[in-house]
Amino acid sequence: MAGPSKKAKSDIALTPKRKRTFIETWKTQFPWLRCVDDIMFCEVCRGYPSIADHNSKLYEGVTGSKRIETLQSHESSKYHLLCIQRKEVTEKGTGPMFVALKKQAENMDDQLKPMFNTAFYVAKQKLPFRSFEGLIELQEKNGIKMPTQYRNDKGCKAFVQAIAEVEKDRVSEDLKASRFFPLMGDGSTDISVTEQENVYVR
Template identity: 30%
Template sequence: MKRKQTTIFQCFPKFSPITTTEEEPGQAAVLKVTENEPGATANVPGCALCSATKSTGVLTEQRVSMSEEWVHFKIQSSDSSRSTSLASLRNKIRRHETSRAHKIPQELTEKGGQDVVGNVVRAVSETVFAETDSVFRTAYYLAKMNRPFTDHDSLIELQETNGANMGTSLHSRYSSTTIVEHIAKEMQKKIVHSIVTSSSKLSVLIDEATSAGLVD
C-alpha cells in the first residue's frame, strides 16, 4: 500500500512542521501539540481526543487506562537522530491509535450526542411500569371476582412460576387493599367526569311503594 505523507501539525500552522507517515486517513487528526514553554526546545505532541475525554467513564475496562503522556501532551521521542526520532514517534502514534485506551474515548465521543443516560432511565422505568401493571391487574382481578385479598400473594407466586415478571414489591395483601382503593377512586373520577362532560340528562324514577315508604 502506498504511504501518504502528511504533517501532524496541519491543523496548527504556527508550529514547525514535522513529517510523519499516515497509514490511514484521520491519523493526524488525533494529534495536537502544546505551545513551547520558555526554555523548551521542541513542541510536545499528545492526543487531543484523550485530553478532552480525560477519563474512560462508564466504559472503564479492566487493565485499560488512559495514558497520562497522551492526555497531558508529554510524548517524547528518541533524540539520537531526526530519522530515529520520527520513526519512534510514528510507532507511538500507530500503537496509540489502535489501542483500546484510545478507542474508548472515541466511543464516548460518538455517544456524546446520544442520550445514553436518558435511554437507560427510560428502559428501567418501562420495566418497573410493566411489573407494577401486572401487580395492579392481579389486585383488580381479586376485587372483580370477589376473592379475598389473602389470595394476592399466592397469585403473584403463581404468575412468577409461569414466567411472568412481577417485580419485588407490592406483593402483600395490604398492598392489594391499597391498590384496589386507588383503582376504585380513579374509576369513580372517570365516571363522574364522563357524566359531567357528556351533559347527559339524569332522571330519578320513584314508584308508589317508595313514596309511601318515605311518607310513613
C-alpha cells in the first residue's frame, strides 16, 4: 500500500522576506531625514559634503529595507553632528564678520581636500610619511594650489589618523545598524614580540 505522498520542494510556499518600508513619522523624530523616490537620506549631511562622511549609508541613500536602528546610529555619528553644528552656525550667523568667517572656512575645506587625498594615497600605497611633502610639491608643479601648512610627515600622519577615525565611525555605524554579522580573528607577534590581533567583520 502506497504511503502518503510527499510534496515537492517547489510546491512548498516560501514566506517572502518582509521589506521594511519608510515610516513618515520618522521625519518628526529625525528632522534631518528625507525620503525621495524611496531613497532615504540625511538632508543635512548632503548639504555639507566637505564635512560629511561620504561612506555613510544615510549620505549615499538607503534604497533597500529601512530600519530605525540605521537612523539612530547615524544621528549620533561624529560627522553627522559636525554637519548639524555647521548648519546651526550658518542659519544663526549674520553680519559681515560671519560672512567673512564662513567664506574662510569654506576655502579651508576646499584646500584641505587634496591634502587628505594625498595622505590617503600615501597610506594605501604603504609609502613612508616623509614622501608626503614631495607629493605635495609635485601637485603644485602641476598647477594645484596647496596649503602652506601641514606639509610634512607629521601633517601626513594627522590626516591619516583623521581618515582612520572616519572609517572607524563608518564601520561602527554599519555594525550598529546590522542585526547579525560574522567575525573572524587572527593574531601574530611582531618584531617587538608584541601580540597583534586582527578582527575582520563582513
